[in-house]
Amino acid sequence: MPKRMLHRLPVEAYTELDWFEREQEAIFSRTWSYAGFAEDVSEPGAYVSLRAGLNEIFVVMGRDRRLRAFHNICRHRGTRLLRAVGNAQKAITCPYHDWTYDLEGHLVSVPAEQREFGEVDKSCLGLKPASVDLWRGMLFVHPSPDAGSIMEWFGEIEPHLGPHDVDELVEYPDGRASYEIKANWKIVVENYIDVYHLAHLHSGTLAMYDHARAEYGFVGPHYAFWEPLSADYAADIERNAPMPLILPPGQLGAWVPMLFPGIGLAESETSWSTYTITPLAPDLTRVENRTRVKNASDWAFGRQAWRSAGFWKGAITAKYDAGEDGDPLTSGDFTAEDVLACERQQQALRSPYFEVGPASRGEGPVLEHQEVVLRYLEGRT
Numbered sequence: 195m196p197k198r199m200l201h202r203l204p205v206e207a208y209t210e211l212d213w214f215e216r217e218q219e220a221i222f223s224r225t226w227s228y229a230g231f232a233e234d235v236s237e238p239g240a241y242v243s244l245r246a247g248l249n250e251i252f253v254v255m256g257r258d259r260r261l262r263a264f265h266n267i268c269r270h271r272g273t274r275l276l277r278a279v280g281n282a283q284k285a286i287t288c289p290y291h292d293w294t295y296d297l298e299g300h301l302v303s304v305p306a307e308q309r310e311f312g313e314v315d316k317s318c319l320g321l322k323p324a325s326v327d328l329w330r331g332m333l334f335v336h337p338s339p340d341a342g343s344i345m346e347w348f349g350e351i352e353p354h355l356g357p358h359d360v361d362e363l364v365e366y367p368d369g370r371a372s373y374e375i376k377a378n379w380k381i382v383v384e385n386y387i388d389v390y391h392l393a394h395l396h397s398g399t400l401a402m403y404d405h406a407r408a409e410y411g412f413v414g415p416h417y418a419f420w421e422p423l424s425a426d427y428a429a430d431i432e433r434n435a436p437m438p439l440i441l442p443p444g445q446l447g448a449w450v451p452m453l454f455p456g457i458g459l460a461e462s463e464t465s466w467s468t469y470t471i472t473p474l475a476p477d478l479t480r481v482e483n484r485t486r487v488k489n490a491s492d493w494a495f496g497r498q499a500w501r502s503a504g505f506w507k508g509a510i511t512a513k514y515d516a517g518e519d520g521d522p523l524t525s526g527d528f529t530a531e532d533v534l535a536c537e538r539q540q541q542a543l544r545s546p547y548f549e550v551g552p553a554s555r556g557e558g559p560v561l562e563h564q565e566v567v568l569r570y571l572e573g574r575t
C-alpha cells in the first residue's frame with residue numbers, strides 16, 4: 195500500500211514513536227534550544243534546567259558571574275542533579291549519594307571517599323559542559339560544548355526580525371502561560387506558519403493586521419514573517435494601541451518568525467512574546483509563552499487601555515456567534531482557535547480515510563518546514 199502523505203511527510207511522521215525519537219536525536223539534540231530569558235539566571239548560583247532533545251541541560255551563573263551550561267547528569271551514576279528553576283547557592287549536590295560540584299562544574303566532594311573508594315580522581319569527574327549563549331534577551335543552550343557562536347545559527351535570520359530593543363522591555367507577568375496541545379509538534383509549527391488560515395480561522399480575532407500584505411519566507415531553516423497593521427487600526431494607532439507602543443510610528447507591524455526548531459516569536463507594535471514548542475510525545479506538545487512590554491507605569495498602561503477601549507470593542511469578535519459553552523470558536527481568543535485546529539487535524543490523521551488536499555500559496559511555508567525536517571533526519575544539513 196502506498197504511504198499516505200501529509201504533503202512532503204508521511205502521516206506516520208505525525209503519529210509514530212519511531213519518528214518522534216528520530217527527531218529528538220537528529221533535530222532537538224543537534225540544534226540550539228531556548229532556555230529562558232537572560233534575567234532568569236542573573237546572580238551566582240541561579241540556574242534554569244531544560245530538556246534539549248535527548249539531553250538534560252542546566253545553565254548556571256558561576257561565582258565569577260559567567261554563564262555556563264552543563265549536562266544535568268551526576269558523574270557517579272547519572273542521577274539528574276537539578277530540577278526546573280532555582281538557586282543552588284554555592285554548590286550543586288546530587289540527591290543520591292551527595293557527590294557535590296561547585297558552580298563551575300568541578301567535583302569537590304565525595305562522601306566517605308577514603309572508606310568507600312580509597313581515592314577518587316575528582317579532576318576527571320567534573321560535570322560535562324554544554325554550550326550557552328545569549329541572543330536578543332534570550333538564553334540558548336546546545337548539547338555540544340563546541341557548538342560555536344549563536345550568531346552562526348541565527349545571524350542570517352536576524353535582519354528579518356523586528357527592530358525591537360528587547361533588553362529595554364520588561365516581562366509582563368500575566369503574559370506567562372504553559373499549556374499542552376494534543377497534536378504533534380510539527381502540526382503546531384505548521385499552524386504557526388500557515389498564512390492561509392489567518393484570515394479564516396482568525397477572521398474575528400486577528401483582523402487588526404493586513405494579512406493580504408504579509409511578507410514571508412524561509413531563511414535557512416528559519417521562517418520569517420511580517421505583516422502591516424490594518425488600515426483602520428493604523429489610522430489612529432496612538433489611540434487604538436491596547437498598550438503603550440514599543441516601536442516608532444514609522445516602523446509598525448507584526449513580525450512573527452518561527453526559528454528552527456519550534457521557537458516562535460511574536461513581535462508587535464505593543465508586545466514582544468516567545469512561543470516555545472516542546473514535543474512531549476508523537477501526539478502531545480507543550481507550548482510556553484512569555485511576553486515583554488514597554489517599561490512604563492501602571493498608570494500609562496491603564497490610560498492606554500482606556501483610550502483604546504472603543505476601538506477594541508468592535509475589533510475582536512468570535513469566529514462564530516453561537517455554540518456550546520466553552521467552544522473555542524465562540525471564545526474570541528485566537529490561541530484557543532489555534533489549539534482547536536491543531537487537535538482536530540491530529541485526530542483525523544488516524545482515520546484510514548484521511549487524504550490531504552492541495553496546498554495553497556499561503557501554506558507554502560508548511561511544505562518548506564517539512565523539507566527542513568526531512569533534511570535534518572537525512573543528515574543533509
Ligand code: FES
Pocket residue numbers: 268269270271272273288289290291292293
Ligand atoms: S548518582 Fe549522584 S552521587 Fe551517586
Ligand SMILES: [Fe+2]
Pocket residue numbers: 385386391392395396528532
Ligand atoms: Fe493561528
